Structures are given as C-alpha cells and as structure tokens.
Amino acid sequence: MFVPFALPRRLIVSAIVLATAALPSLVAAQTAADHVALRDRDHPAMNAPSALHHYEEAIKLEPTSYDALWKAAREAVDAGEYAPPSERDADYTLAEQYARRRVAANPCAAGGHFHLARALGRKALSLGKRDQVKYAGDVRTQALEALKLNPKHPGALHVMGMWNYNVMKLNGMARFMAKTFLGGKVFDSANWNDAQRYMEESVAVDPARLVHHLDLARVYAARGDNAKATEQYELVIRGPRTEYNDKHYQAEAEIELRGLR
Numbered sequence: 001m002f003v004p005f006a007l008p009r010r011l012i013v014s015a016i017v018l019a020t021a022a023l024p025s026l027v028a029a030q031t032a033a034d035h036v037a038l039r040d041r042d043h044p045a046m047n048a049p050s051a052l053h054h055y056e057e058a059i060k061l062e063p064t065s066y067d068a069l070w071k072a073a074r075e076a077v078d079a080g081e082y083a084p085p086s087e088r089d090a091d092y093t094l095a096e097q098y099a100r101r102r103v104a105a106n107p108c109a110a111g112g113h114f115h116l117a118r119a120l121g122r123k124a125l126s127l128g129k130r131d132q133v134k135y136a137g138d139v140r141t142q143a144l145e146a147l148k149l150n151p152k153h154p155g156a157l158h159v160m161g162m163w164n165y166n167v168m169k170l171n172g173m174a175r176f177m178a179k180t181f182l183g184g185k186v187f188d189s190a191n192w193n194d195a196q197r198y199m200e201e202s203v204a205v206d207p208a209r210l211v212h213h214l215d216l217a218r219v220y221a222a223r224g225d226n227a228k229a230t231e232q233y234e235l236v237i238r239g240p241r242t243e244y245n246d247k248h249y250q251a252e253a254e255i256e257l258r259g260l261r
Contacts, residue, residue, distance in 0.1 A: 031061060048078035048244040052094075059098070066109075069102035073115040077122055078244045089126055095119035110150035117142035117159045137186045139163055154206035158215065161198030164190045165219050195219050203232075210236045210249045217253065226260050233257040 052075040058068035073095045080091030099116035106112060117139045124135035140163050146156035167190035199216040206212060217232035236253035239246075 046241075046244055048075045051075045052079055052091075064101070064105050066102065066105050069098050069105060070111050070115050073098040073102060073119055075244075077115075077119055080122065081245050082248050085126070089123075092119060092123040092126070096123055108149065110146040110153045110156065113142045113146035113149070114153055114155040114159065117146065118155065121159060121163070133187075136163070136167070140186060140189075152201075152205050154202045154209070154212065157198050157202035157205065158212055161195050161202055161219065162215055164192070164195035164198065165215070165222065168192055168195060169222065192219075192223055196223065208239075208242065210239045210241075210243070210246050210253075213239070214249045214253055217256070221256070221260060230257060230260060233260075 052072060055068045055072035055075060058065055059072060062068065076091045076095035076098065080088040080095070083091060096116065096119040099112060099119045102109075103112040103116055120135050120142065121139045124132045124139065127135065139159065143156045143159040143163065146153050147160065150156070167187050170187075196216075196219050199212070199219050203212045203216050213232045213235045217229045217236065220226075220229035220232060233253045233256060237250055237257070239250075241247060241250070
C-alpha cells in the first residue's frame with residue numbers, strides 16, 4: 001500500500017485515542033485511578049505511546065497520582081528508547097519530569113528514585129560530555145537511594161550494573177579527562193566486579209525481563225567471558241516478548257551474539 005507521508009507518532013496515538021473515545025469503558029473513566037486501571041487492564045507494556053497518553057490523562061485529573069506518575073515515567077522512557085531523536089528527547093524530558101514529581105510525592109519509595117535514575121541515564125546519552133558527567137553522578141545517587149530503600153529492586157540493580165559498565169567502557173584518557181576537568185571524581189568508584197555483581201543480582205531478582213539478560217551478556221562479553229555471554233544472549237533471543245522494546249533487544253542480541261563467534 002502506498003503511503004504518501006508518515007505522520008508523527010504522537011498524532012497517530014492521538015487519532016487512535018479519539019477513535020476509541022466512544023467506548024463505554026473509557027467514557028466511564030472519571031478519576032485518575034480509573035484511567036490507570038483501564039490502561040493496566042489493556043497490557044500497556046506492549047504499546048508504550050498509547051499507554052503514556054492514558055497515564056498523562058490520569059495525571060491531568062490528579063497531578064499527584066502516585067501510580068500514574070511512575071507509570072508515565074516508565075512508558076515515556078520505553079517510548080523514547082528507539083524513537084527518532086526529536087521524539088526521543090521529548091520523551092526522556094517527560095520521563096524525568098514525571099519521575100521527579102513521583103519522588104516528590106513519596107520520597108521514601110524506591111520506585112520513584114529508580115525511574116528518575118533511568119530517565120536521567122537515558123537523557124544523558126543525548127547531551128554533551130560535561131552534562132553527561134553531571135548526569136552520571138545524579139544517576140548513581142538516585143539508583144543508590146532506591147537500593148537503600150529496597151536492596152533487591154531489580155531496576156535499580158540494573159542501573160548500577162550499567163553505570164559501572166558504561167564508566168569502565170570509557171578509555172583511560174576519557175575517564176581521566178572526566179575526573180580531572182569535568183568534576184567526575186565519582187567515576188573512581190566504578191569497577192568491573194560491581195558491574196557484573198549488580199547485573200547478576202538484577203537477573204536473579206527479575207529473570208523474566210529480557211533487557212536484564214541482554215545487559216548481563218554485554219558485561220560478560222566486555223570481560224572476555226564469551227561462554228556466559230553466549231548463554232545470556234541466547235536467553236534473550238529465545239525468551240517471550242513481554243515488553244514494548246523486547247523485539248529490539250532480541251535483534252540486538254542476535255547481532256552481538258554473531259560478533260562473539
């Protein structure tokens with residue numbers, strides 16, 4: 001079928017939402033909790049942009065809704081991860097805003113700090129080196145706060161594993177420049193053992209998530225343990241898709257596994 005032009009994702013999502021507005025279940029949604037419950041029932045993990053819209057509608061009704069805020073932050077990151085740069089940056093900015101509001105609503109919950117760490121980590125990838133160093137410190141602070149509140153939080157364990165991995169993947173000169181001239185002295189705490197330990201714990205606590213196995217495979221591969229890396233890559237490739245970006249994770253696992261052989 002010939003398509004003369006491509007509509008932006010948000011316009012498509014809005015059109016879908018408007019087209020379904022007459023459904024009785026959606027008309028009945030009068031509160032933030034109603035919106036969240038309806039969206040959860042429809043398995044939002046497999047359609048992040050649509051889920052994000054509905055959680056944002058819930059936030060409009062109740063700006064401090066704890067469930068709506070963290071779920072909106074989660075879906076915004078998922079929606080942005082493989083989106084075009086302009087949409088990606090907007091999604092990550094939204095995710096950071098919602099996560100900060102969630103932390104403010106309940107600073108004693110590990111989930112808020114995790115979602116803020118995750119949003120900041122993704123946003124940092126599109127920034128300049130100086131801002132990346134600043135964000136790296138904030139990511140670590142938020143992830144460690146989440147682990148202080150819940151030592152077995154799989155997402156926070158994952159963030160800390162990849163924080164150590166990403167710092168250690170920098171060459172020696174890059175780390176020196178970051179520490180000496182950009183104020184990144186916190187980089188001194190990074191090491192390969194922690195990268196592996198945190199990622200292994202993340203997989204142990206939440207083995208169903210493909211992304212945990214994918215990033216553990218990357219840690220093993222970086223450390224030269226190809227046998228363990230292969231095992232994790234194969235788990236990703238064979239695993240059932242339960243989240244919005246799992247198809248991308250599986251495609252990356254296939255490419256990276258071929259690179260080991």
